[in-house]
Amino acid sequence: MKKYNISMDMEKCVAPENCDLKCIKTCPLKVLAYYPTDTSREDSPVVLIATFPFLCNGCMLCVEVCKPKAITVSTPS
Ligand code: SF4
Numbered sequence: 001m002k003k004y005n006i007s008m009d010m011e012k013c014v015a016p017e018n019c020d021l022k023c024i025k026t027c028p029l030k031v032l033a034y035y036p037t038d039t040s041r042e043d044s045p046v047v048l049i050a051t052f053p054f055l056c057n058g059c060m061l062c063v064e065v066c067k068p069k070a071i072t073v074s075t076p077s
């Protein structure tokens with residue numbers, strides 16, 4: 001299976017909750033996830049991660065739905 005590199009620029013993804021976490025909801029293979037950075041706060045900021053990058057099929061749907069262009073999916077060189 002082809003492997004893909006998934007990177008997320010959290011400086012561009014400034015308010016994931018405001019975009020309704022579109023990338024996570026769009027990914028057909030549930031590759032992406034998020035976690036709170038401060039579990040003591042209900043309104044904690046969140047960080048996105050590629051939890052299961054080996055499952056990625058390179059469909060680019062997450063890239064397409066991300067308006068600030070925070071996600072890059074590429075094949076290793
Ligand atoms: S779609 Fe883009 S802006 Fe929205 S949570 Fe995902 S990476 Fe962040």
Ligand code: SF4
Pocket residue numbers: 006026027028029030031032055056057058059060061062063073
């Ligand atoms: S490229 Fe497709 S399979 Fe890979 S993380 Fe994005 S939406 Fe999921």
